[in-house]
Amino acid sequence: MKLQQLRYVWEVSRHNLNVSATAQSLYTSQPGISKQIRLLEGELGVEIFARSGKHLTRVTPAGKSVIELAGQVLRTVENIKQVAQEHSDEKRGALTIATTHTQARYALPSVIQAFGERYPGIALHMHQSDPRQIAQLVCDGKADFAICTEALGLYNDLVVLPCYRWNRCVLVPEGHPLAGIGPGELTLEQLAELPLITYTVGFTGRSQLDEAFRARGLTPNVVLTAADADVIKTYVRLGMGIGIVAHMAVEADEQGLVAVDASHLFEFSTTNVGIRRGTFLRRYMFDFLERLAPHLDRDRVEAAMAAGVNHEESVFDGVELPIR
Numbered sequence: 014m015k016l017q018q019l020r021y022v023w024e025v026s027r028h029n030l031n032v033s034a035t036a037q038s039l040y041t042s043q044p045g046i047s048k049q050i051r052l053l054e055g056e057l058g059v060e061i062f063a064r065s066g067k068h069l070t071r072v073t074p075a076g077k078s079v080i081e082l083a084g085q086v087l088r089t090v091e092n093i094k095q096v097a098q099e100h101s102d103e104k105r106g107a108l109t110i111a112t113t114h115t116q117a118r119y120a121l122p123s124v125i126q127a128f129g130e131r132y133p134g135i136a137l138h139m140h141q142s143d144p145r146q147i148a149q150l151v152c153d154g155k156a157d158f159a160i161c162t163e164a165l166g167l168y169n170d171l172v173v174l175p176c177y178r179w180n181r182c183v184l185v186p187e188g189h190p191l192a193g194i195g196p197g198e199l200t201l202e203q204l205a206e207l208p209l210i211t212y213t214v215g216f217t218g219r220s221q222l223d224e225a226f227r228a229r230g231l232t233p234n235v236v237l238t239a240a241d242a243d244v245i246k247t248y249v250r251l252g253m254g255i256g257i258v259a260h261m262a263v264e265a266d267e268q269g270l271v272a273v274d275a276s277h278l279f280e281f282s283t284t285n286v287g288i289r290r291g292t293f294l295r296r297y298m299f300d301f302l303e304r305l306a307p308h309l310d311r312d313r314v315e316a317a318m319a320a321g322v323n324h325e326e327s328v329f330d331g332v333e334l335p336i337r
Contacts, residue, residue, distance in 0.1 A: 016090065018053040019083040021046045022061055026080045027153055030062065030069040085291075091154065092293035106295060109138040111147040111156035114241035115217045116284065119261045120177075120337060121160070124304045132297050143215055143240065151289050157298060159287035160305070162218045171287035172318055176306040177335045178283050180276035181222065182263055184249050184256035191255065192271040201278055205231040208254030210245050213238040217259055218282035225279045246270060261337045283334065290321055308332050 021035070025046065028035045036043040047067075054061055061076035062069040072080065108128075112121065117139060125137060140147070140156055144164035150156040152170040159165060165173045183199065185191045191199065205226060212219045226233045236254050239245050242262035249256040250269050259282075263272045286305065288294070294314070302309040308329075317328045 014053065014056060015049070016086070018049045019086055021049050022053065022076075022080055023083045023087055025050065025062070025069070026072060030071070032069065088154065088289070088291055092291070096293060104132055104297070105134040106297065107136040107138065108158075108298065108301060109140070109156040110158050110160060111140040111142065111150040112160040113144065113147065113162075113216060114141055114243075115259055115262055116160050117141055118241065118243070119259070120284065121305075124301070128297075128301050128304055131300065135297055143213075145215070148287055151287055154289065157288070157292070158301075160284065162282050162284050163215055163220065165285050165287040168287065170289055172290055172321055173285050173287050174302075174306075174309055174314065174317055175329060175332070175334055176284045176286055176309070177337050178281040179218075179337045180260055180281050181218070181257055181279050182260045183273040183275045184246060184258060184263070184267065184270045185273060186249060186252060187269055187271055189255070189271065191273055194273055196274060197277050199273055199275055199278065201226060201229050201231055204255075204257070204275075204278075205233050207234065208236040209233050209257060210237045210239070210248050210254040211235060211257040212245070213240050216240050217242075221280050221282050222257060281336070284337075288318065290318075292318070294318070306335065308334070 021039075024035045024039060025032060028038065032043050032046055036046055039046075050061065057079070059075040059079075060073050061079050063071045063073055110121075128135075129137060138156075140150055142150070144159075144161040145167075147156075147159045147161050148165050148168045148171060151159040152168055159171070160176070165171055183191065183204070191203070211222060214220075214223075223233075237245075237248055239248075242256075242258040245256045245258055246267065248254070256270075257275065260274075260276070286302065286309070299311045299314060302314055303311070313328060320328060
């Protein structure tokens with residue numbers, strides 16, 4: 014049994030049994046992958062994949078167990094490499110973050126800037142996508158941290174740690190009737206009567222926004238959705254509706270727009286960081302987490318990783334999350 018064979022089996026399963034796509038991603042040949050999988054099956058005496066002609070059709074029951082164990086082996090090998098690198102040169106390596114536009118644009122710049130100044134030898138990579146794809150990148154070992162508000166708790170392979178809470182504000186064009194409304198006077202009933210522009214379902218706390226209207230028996234008139242606040246602002250300026258965005262996405266000078274606080278209308282949302290269970294965290298990774306949220310110190314993160322807990326459990330009892 015060879016490590017490369019286990020990698021091929023694992024990657025084929027990740028690519029929906031498409032051997033051609035797997036070969037392209039690994040920069041090798043399709044016949045080579047097929048041959049090595051056959052050799053592994055022959056050695057084990059079981060089929061990992063069922064076939065119809067030359068095509069793989071499904072994972073067999075035995076194959077499911079083999080693939081799961083292959084993933085564990087590959088993660089252990091990666092951890093061994095990380096341990097070796099940690100002891101050979103603690104200030105060199107790479108950190109890959111998967112996150113949404115809102116986090117990348119508004120929450121992370123100061124963290125990443127400070128981290129980059131402290132660790133100039135660490136290569137930083139950032140993937141922006143929707144929360145489910147973000148979570149899957151970390152589950153598949155293609156990113157170290159997933160940072161977002163939605164979806165992370167749905168993935169059993171992730172340890173989910175809370176970073177900070179945030180709420181929303183309403184953006185209206187200058188001169189709009191709501192522009193001069195007093196603090197705490199805005200109502201959901203007023204918003205429900207207006208055309209709304211806000212986040213796409215599954216992004217940036219959209220579920221809490223919908224729940225607030227639903228709890229009051231209201232149906233919001235959402236005329237346009239987008240994955241990031243900058244697009245929402247553009248269409249509010251065009252007069253297509255009023256925007257509901259994360260408060261962190263509102264800057265000091267929003268040309269042509271007025272921000273109205275709406276935190277009294279909605280429950281706070283929590284941005285979390287997801288880390289694949291069993292990941293070996295290098296020293297600079299702990300440093301990044303603590304810069305992201307001061308309560309994510311090494312002791313608390315290690316305790317959470319060891320227990321495999323999520324943010325609802327005892328490791329974070331009594332922690333007051335910062336508000337952005």
